[in-house]
Amino acid sequence: MTANGPWRSIPHLVRDAAERFGDAEAVVDGAQRLTFVELADRVRRTAGAFASAGVGPGDRVALWAPNSAEWIVAAFGALTAGAVLIPVNTRFLEAEAHDIVVRGGAKVLLVRNGFLGREFTGPPGVPVIDLETDGFLGSGRPLEREVGEDDVADIVFTSGTTGRPKGVMTTHGQTLRLYTEWCDLADLRQGDRYLMVNPFFHIFGYKAGLIASLIRGATALPLAVFDADRVLELVEREKVTVLPGPPTLYHSLLAAPGGRDLSSLRVAVTGAADIPVELVRRITTELPFTHLMTGYGLTEAGTVTASRPGDPYEAVATTVGRPCAGFEVRVADDREVLVRGYSVMRGYLDDPAATAEAVDADGWLHTGDLGELDAEGRLRIVGRKKDMFVVGGFNAYPAEIEGFLLRHPAVAQAAVIGVPDARLGQVGKAFVVRRGEVTGSELIAWAKEHMAGFKVPRHIEFRTGLPLTATGKVMKDQLS
Known part of the structure; x- marks a missing residue:
């Protein structure tokens, strides 16, 4: 073997x-x-x-x-x-x-x-x-x-x-070893x-889905296209037990009208920089799921970290778990997450320069994500290097700010970008999808009570939805 x-x-x-x-x-x-x-x-x-x-x-x-x-x-x-x-x-x-x-x-x-x-x-x-x-x-x-x-x-x-x-x-061997552990x-x-x-064109659907x-x-x-009603229909008719997806999937299930038999559901798998603790609680108390796994991965390495059964709500919501077997994870001085292990890619196709830039001479993959490790070795993702903006000399990380905003009961989705400011250089602008009544000024006032002043968005724009990729990531290049 x-x-x-x-x-x-x-x-x-x-x-x-x-x-x-x-x-x-x-x-x-x-x-x-x-x-x-x-x-x-x-x-x-x-x-x-x-x-x-x-x-x-x-x-x-x-x-x-x-x-x-x-x-x-x-x-x-x-x-x-x-x-x-x-x-x-x-x-x-x-x-x-x-x-x-x-x-x-x-x-x-x-x-x-x-x-x-x-x-x-x-x-x-x-x-x-x-x-x-x-x-x-x-x-x-x-x-x-x-x-x-x-x-x-x-x-x-x-x-x-x-x-x-x-x-x-x-390679074949990398995929088989990693997704055996994922199971x-x-x-x-x-x-x-x-x-x-x-989607199958993404490693989650293809490898954590089909291979697993x-x-x-x-x-x-x-399922070719996500549709909440179709999901509910299939769960009931086919007695679905495993239903991974982005946090928006579980928001849809929680918001769905009653009358559907969802009792077969057992396993949920999701991932994001910061999932509201309340959402984690609701997934496992208001829906039939008995196991919720969160994790962190990227195309260049597959699934790198994952939560473990028995992890507390707070850890599942605010971290992406501990490294999978065969992986090392460390955080560099500039807070970039570095990953080393058997599943790191063989390289970028026909691009040795980009490969050398991504994977250093010691085998560490530079992910471009920013994070921190807690005392138990769990990884917390706080943003992307390219997304970070500087407010009056302080580094602001959109994922961290989004995590705070998602704790507001009237906020369903949030995306934050840096925009120019004459006095501070840059400030945060938040694009928010509401689940309840709140005004921009009310949300800014609330934010001032929950995060450092330089992190508080100066501008709020409400949207009925955010532009998403097929894998559920917000396309921030379409926000301004």
């Missing part, structure tokens, strides 16, 4: 899951219901289709499509053909997606036309296959190429919120029914 458990590669895991879990449901997507045996068979036949299309070992396959059974079959089929998977963000516009397909060197691009009313095209010279209409999936002769634990499995491009997206290379931390069990709101479900024998229920 290796450090990755009994599996040499992700294709090996798919085959082993069929042997272990047989006719249990592996995927439920609308009318489609695939057992683990059926999933493995379709994956091998899709691997054969890729081979017939000229995809060889080490070639790259881009997948620009929403969460679905087809995405799962296509992704694992590509890996089983020996290819390297490049997931593409479905919210990207054509030029953004084409940039990734071209820089990634994809030999073929798979899409699902019609999603969000769009047509998904490919750049010149790259064949495009529609997952639903081209009859490609499962159309080949069964094939499984040998893949090793040190082979690159995927190139996942960063979100691009801090510049041009960079392709993060990760333990999240208390994922055989037979669980896992509703997947997090294959490891444990959980049923994957992909």
